[in-house]
Amino acid sequence: MKIESLQNKKVKEWTSLKEKKERDKTNTFLIEGDHLLKEAMKHHLVIEVITTEEVDYEVPTFHVTKNVMEKITNQVTPPKVIAVTKKLEEKAINGPVLILDGIQDPGNLGTIIRSCVAFNMPNLLLSKECVDVYNPKVIRSTEGMIFHLNIVRKDLTEILTKLKETHQIIGTDVVNGVSIKEIEKEKNIALIIGNEGNGLGISKKYCDKFVYIPMNKECESLNAGVSASILLYELGGLHE
Numbered sequence: 001m002k003i004e005s006l007q008n009k010k011v012k013e014w015t016s017l018k019e020k021k022e023r024d025k026t027n028t029f030l031i032e033g034d035h036l037l038k039e040a041m042k043h044h045l046v047i048e049v050i051t052t053e054e055v056d057y058e059v060p061t062f063h064v065t066k067n068v069m070e071k072i073t074n075q076v077t078p079p080k081v082i083a084v085t086k087k088l089e090e091k092a093i094n095g096p097v098l099i100l101d102g103i104q105d106p107g108n109l110g111t112i113i114r115s116c117v118a119f120n121m122p123n124l125l126l127s128k129e130c131v132d133v134y135n136p137k138v139i140r141s142t143e144g145m146i147f148h149l150n151i152v153r154k155d156l157t158e159i160l161t162k163l164k165e166t167h168q169i170i171g172t173d174v175v176n177g178v179s180i181k182e183i184e185k186e187k188n189i190a191l192i193i194g195n196e197g198n199g200l201g202i203s204k205k206y207c208d209k210f211v212y213i214p215m216n217k218e219c220e221s222l223n224a225g226v227s228a229s230i231l232l233y234e235l236g237g238l239h240e
Helices: 010-016 021-025 036-044 067-072 106-118 136-142 155-165 200-208 226-235
Strands: 028-032 048-051 062-063 079-085 096-101 123-128 150-154 168-172 188-195 209-212
Touching: 010 067, 021 028, 028 036, 028 136, 028 200, 036 079, 048 067, 048 106, 096 155, 096 200, 096 209, 096 226, 106 123, 106 136, 123 200, 150 155, 155 200, 188 200, 188 226
Parallel strands: 048 062, 096 123, 096 188, 123 150, 168 188, 168 209
Antiparallel strands: 028 079, 048 079
8 A cells, every 4th residue: 555645644753754854863864766765774773765667676665756755855856766764883993084164065075975885985974064975965966875985974083183193194285285185095094075165174284285286277176076086096006
């Protein structure tokens, strides 16, 4: 029997996960579409599946009508499947780490997550001022790579004090930095990317050195997601 009513208790629960406060309260979030579902299933994080198709999954499966799916989805065109998924476990930082100091754009964060996986950066540290990693736009733009990365959200002052003892901390600075090509590929590098508009915040005073990306002088700056991706590429292979 399909769930048809928009007033159904489960429908209200699923819809509430569009809000950060509910995601934090339940320690769960929504994923949409077959690809993300497959990736989450590989990591045994799926709690329940909502679908408009006559298919049963390995976890509790709820069949719903199209109008219910339209209510739950964050997309203009509703997918055929949505899942309620456990948030990722935050693990200790072991090895190199990319640190984001105040990144606000969901698309940038999604791009950075994909690039971390592509270029062998195993750890991603978000400041408390960063956009929520479980924001629906972030999740979609990661293309499932969010499940292949250790993502930690911490107060930067607290954790950078500790990382200073074990890592070489590198910030980005077009004026005072050296070319990224001059940086030695040490195993314990902590690379910091700053806010899209204001650059590095409190993290700047913890940096051991600064780098920049050599580029055409006609271009003043790059998108934060693009910058992070280039820097990660240059530092690629740190954790192979």
